[in-house]
Amino acid sequence: MADITAAAVKELREKTGLPLMDCKKALSECDGDQDGAIQWLRERGAQVFAKRSGRDTAFGRFGLHTNIDEGIGAMVELKCESAPVTQNEEFIALANGLAKQLATGPGASSAEELLAQPSPDDPSKTLAELKDDLFNRVREVFNVGRMIRVEGSCAGYSHNAGTVAGVLLRVEGGNQEAARDVCMHVAAMRPSGLTTDDIDPAEVKREREILRGAALQEGKPEEIVDKMVEGRMRNYFAEHVLLEQLFVKGDKQTVGQFAEEHGMTVKQFVHWVLGEE
Numbered sequence: 001m002a003d004i005t006a007a008a009v010k011e012l013r014e015k016t017g018l019p020l021m022d023c024k025k026a027l028s029e030c031d032g033d034q035d036g037a038i039q040w041l042r043e044r045g046a047q048v049f050a051k052r053s054g055r056d057t058a059f060g061r062f063g064l065h066t067n068i069d070e071g072i073g074a075m076v077e078l079k080c081e082s083a084p085v086t087q088n089e090e091f092i093a094l095a096n097g098l099a100k101q102l103a104t105g106p107g108a109s110s111a112e113e114l115l116a117q118p119s120p121d122d123p124s125k126t127l128a129e130l131k132d133d134l135f136n137r138v139r140e141v142f143n144v145g146r147m148i149r150v151e152g153s154c155a156g157y158s159h160n161a162g163t164v165a166g167v168l169l170r171v172e173g174g175n176q177e178a179a180r181d182v183c184m185h186v187a188a189m190r191p192s193g194l195t196t197d198d199i200d201p202a203e204v205k206r207e208r209e210i211l212r213g214a215a216l217q218e219g220k221p222e223e224i225v226d227k228m229v230e231g232r233m234r235n236y237f238a239e240h241v242l243l244e245q246l247f248v249k250g251d252k253q254t255v256g257q258f259a260e261e262h263g264m265t266v267k268q269f270v271h272w273v274l275g276e277e
């Protein structure tokens with residue numbers, strides 16, 4: 001059996017971030033071989049993960065990769081077991097690394113496919129290896145949830161105070177700052193659709209019927225009820241439609257007017273809230 005020196009244990013700890021006793025045990029099991037010890041630690045961690053995999057992952061954050069000049073964007077949901085881990089710098093980096101690889105790599109149709117790809121920040125490791133290494137250090141289960149890749153100029157915003165939300169916005173024209181402001185508006189106001197055509201027709205019909213019934217109960221003449229309903233429907237759309245909503249950073253104009261002022265056309269938005277599918 002190889003003599004396991006303190007220097008070798010220290011070197012392995014610096015590589016893995018794991019406790020000294022775990023590193024010493026791994027080196028002992030692998031006759032002092034550093035690469036073998038790293039693999040041994042990963043395999044041991046995988047066994048522990050398998051036992052804990054059914055644990056609830058009710059916390060997390062959204063990794064984002066966006067740049068209005070790149071012409072592509074992505075968002076990935078990374079979930080964990082406890083709130084403190086969501087602020088862990090390595091956890092944040094992993095979430096953003098997943099999104100960056102989804103955006104800039106060949107794409108992926110499943111979490112497994114994405115995790116099998118190399119890390120965009122350290123191609124010597126796969127994203128799965130980074131995830132497993134982080135599990136070994138933190139000992140919490142991590143699960144990749146929803147993920148989306150959007151072709152086109154994108155901006156994004158992740159809100160991690162109170163409600164955890166992520167927004168991905170596809171635009172034409174404009175600039176990064178203005179697009180991000182619209183993302184922040186989406187996170188705050190939670191619109192149901194981009195335009196009036198995006199609202200569920202059944203919901204619109206139901207609202208019209210409610211408003212018409214209310215107008216008739218008020219004793220309004222039949223000939224003006226329809227005009228009243230259309231007027232009140234404008235208020236309904238102003239509440240639910242992104243481009244019709246009053247912009248949160250200045251209630252003198254709608255989001256559509258704000259976008260137009262900045263030479264920007266909003267083409268699509270994705271708004272996810274952690275725990276809401």
